[in-house]
Amino acid sequence: MIDATSGAPPxxxxxxxxxxxxxxxxxxxxxxxxxxxxxxxxxxxxGGLLVAAxxxxxxxxxxxxxxWQTVLVAVVIQGLPFLLLGTVVSAAISxxxxxxxxxxxxxxxxxxxxxxxxxxxxxxxxxxxxxxPVAGSLMRRGVPPAAALAFLLxxxxxxxxxxxxxxxxxxxxxxxxxxxxxxxxxxxxxxxxLWLRLGKPEWLRLNRSADAHRHGGHTRLDVFRRxxxxxxxxxxxxxxxxxxxxxxxNIVVPPTWLQTFTGSTWLAVPLLGxxxxxxxxxxxxxxxxxxSLAAFPATAKLAFMVVGPMVDLKLISLQTGTFGRAFAVRxxxxxxxxxxxxxxxxxxxxx
Amino acid sequence: MRTLNAxxxxxxxxxxxxxxxxxxxxxxxxxxxxxxxKQSLRPELVAAGVLLVLxxxxxxxxxxxxxxxxxxxxxxxxxxxLAWLLAPPALLLLSFAPPSLxxxxxxxxxxxxxxxxxxxxxxxxxxxxxxxxxxxxxxAVWDTHQSLKGRTVxxxxxxxxxxxxxxxxxxxxxxxxxxxxxxVAVTVLGPTAPPANTWVTVTGTWNPAxxxxxxxxxxxxxxxxxxxxxxxxxx
Numbered sequence: 311m312i313d314a315t316s317g318a319p320p321x322x323x324x325x326x327x328x329x330x331x332x333x334x335x336x337x338x339x340x341x342x343x344x345x346x347x348x349x350x351x352x353x354x355x356x357g358g359l360l361v362a363a364x365x366x367x368x369x370x371x372x373x374x375x376x377x378w379q380t381v382l383v384a385v386v387i388q389g390l391p392f393l394l395l396g397t398v399v400s401a402a403i404s405x406x407x408x409x410x411x412x413x414x415x416x417x418x419x420x421x422x423x424x425x426x427x428x429x430x431x432x433x434x435x436x437x438x439x440x441x442x443p444v445a446g447s448l449m450r451r452g453v454p455p456a457a458a459l460a461f462l463l464x465x466x467x468x469x470x471x472x473x474x475x476x477x478x479x480x481x482x483x484x485x486x487x488x489x490x491x492x493x494x495x496x497x498x499x500x501x502x503x504l505w506l507r508l509g510k511p512e513w514l515r516l517n518r519s520a521d522a523h524r525h526g527g528h529t530r531l532d533v534f535r536r537x538x539x540x541x542x543x544x545x546x547x548x549x550x551x552x553x554x555x556x557x558x559x560n561i562v563v564p565p566t567w568l569q570t571f572t573g574s575t576w577l578a579v580p581l582l583g584x585x586x587x588x589x590x591x592x593x594x595x596x597x598x599x600x601x602s603l604a605a606f607p608a609t610a611k612l613a614f615m616v617v618g619p620m621v622d623l624k625l626i627s628l629q630t631g632t633f634g635r636a637f638a639v640r641x642x643x644x645x646x647x648x649x650x651x652x653x654x655x656x657x658x659x660x661x
Numbered sequence: 662m663r664t665l666n667a668x669x670x671x672x673x674x675x676x677x678x679x680x681x682x683x684x685x686x687x688x689x690x691x692x693x694x695x696x697x698x699k700q701s702l703r704p705e706l707v708a709a710g711v712l713l714v715l716x717x718x719x720x721x722x723x724x725x726x727x728x729x730x731x732x733x734x735x736x737x738x739x740x741x742x743l744a745w746l747l748a749p750p751a752l753l754l755l756s757f758a759p760p761s762l763x764x765x766x767x768x769x770x771x772x773x774x775x776x777x778x779x780x781x782x783x784x785x786x787x788x789x790x791x792x793x794x795x796x797x798x799x800x801a802v803w804d805t806h807q808s809l810k811g812r813t814v815x816x817x818x819x820x821x822x823x824x825x826x827x828x829x830x831x832x833x834x835x836x837x838x839x840x841x842x843x844x845v846a847v848t849v850l851g852p853t854a855p856p857a858n859t860w861v862t863v864t865g866t867w868n869p870a871x872x873x874x875x876x877x878x879x880x881x882x883x884x885x886x887x888x889x890x891x892x893x894x895x896x
Contacts, residue, residue: 376759376760380696381762383754383758387697387750388698388702388837390706392705532723546746547747557840591841592837594836595836599836599841
């Protein structure tokens, strides 16, 4: 394949298959449509605010907008180093690790590989931003998706850093740490097995351009660097998208509506699960926020800490970028349900 | 259109340099990163910034301009135009970095919930008690021995509006980044409120009659805002 350069003569332009241009135009159109839709949604939210409280508008707009920017930028800054670390590991796996080496580490039977991968998440500390690209590259390298998914979910949830943070946030309550570990591990392994039973490979749309084979004639280090650049920029865009959604909810949803649900455990558990999705707090910090929700039952706080590292707006966005939308929608919805159920069961038993 | 096309051809190098420069500006060239994330994240941010700048330079030197662009045109997946979303936050940080969270966040916070500590350490028997706001709150609400009663207390924080025309001295505590901000606040009785977001030291006594933590202020002094705004410290 010849690399086309900026000064390509018109003769070569004809050689480009029309289908590629159709795809290109379609993508651009799709992007424009999404931009337009996004603007409409933003306008409706803004309009609603203006209609609901016109007299507050002048007072609200400036500090609210600034707080929104601060939260957005904060989520991005917090995520970037870990996303970069994840893409470095992912690019290294793509460029340097052979398929055979990985399959030697995991048990041959996939049903057994799932819990092994889930436990591996406890040993390899990773933030949720880092584990998405790593899980993607594991799949590209032939690790069964079920096992890679169990790792994806467990790595940010049960690593030592998170467990220590949880014990600090809940002083004198070691059962919180135990319950979090058990419920998170059980959820990740269940999701791996669930994928084994119900998952369809066509839902997964792995981005393959970072693969070593594509760039024939380059050094390994170049392959590594290009994979890294590509994965980082690709995931970075989705990180900003997720951060924008999280910051918007953070500013638009008034914290006072939480007060209504503190009484009933049945309502409080799914409510705090949903709150974890919306707030997109990193797993190192979510225990402190959970502890500050003092009026809620312990099981609801557990649900908050089990759901948060596995499903949140930032993660949904990152997973859409890495695995495709068909996968992200189904997987995140199923993970949320399983996480809430498991947290309720473990909470009823231990807390 | 021509400019946009040119921008797109250099997208990889441009975005890597921009993101790297933004991270280095808020960590090495200033302390601005403390408005957004916890202090201990600085080494990771610096490392990421240096790596991104290096990658950007390498990409500008070694890759053909427009390579990713052309791959997309051929139907292969490049980093995607969504990668451009990295530009606005980076530009924001390189220009006027948004301020740290303050009175607005306090005013929105309706929780008023104070975590119950396991034990209370004994206080020094005499003299002014210099307390963190969260300690004052916890003792005011949960301490059955009322260890604050009758003591002169000094607390530090920024000014935020309270309910029913009162005002509060407040702190925002962040464990990881500004998205996990928690609010602690003490209602101040006595002097009129300084402008919102002014940092002050208040000396006074605890008012046990109020259900929410309240201090009867005797003195009020303005102080410069601290470098790390999100850590609750004693005066």
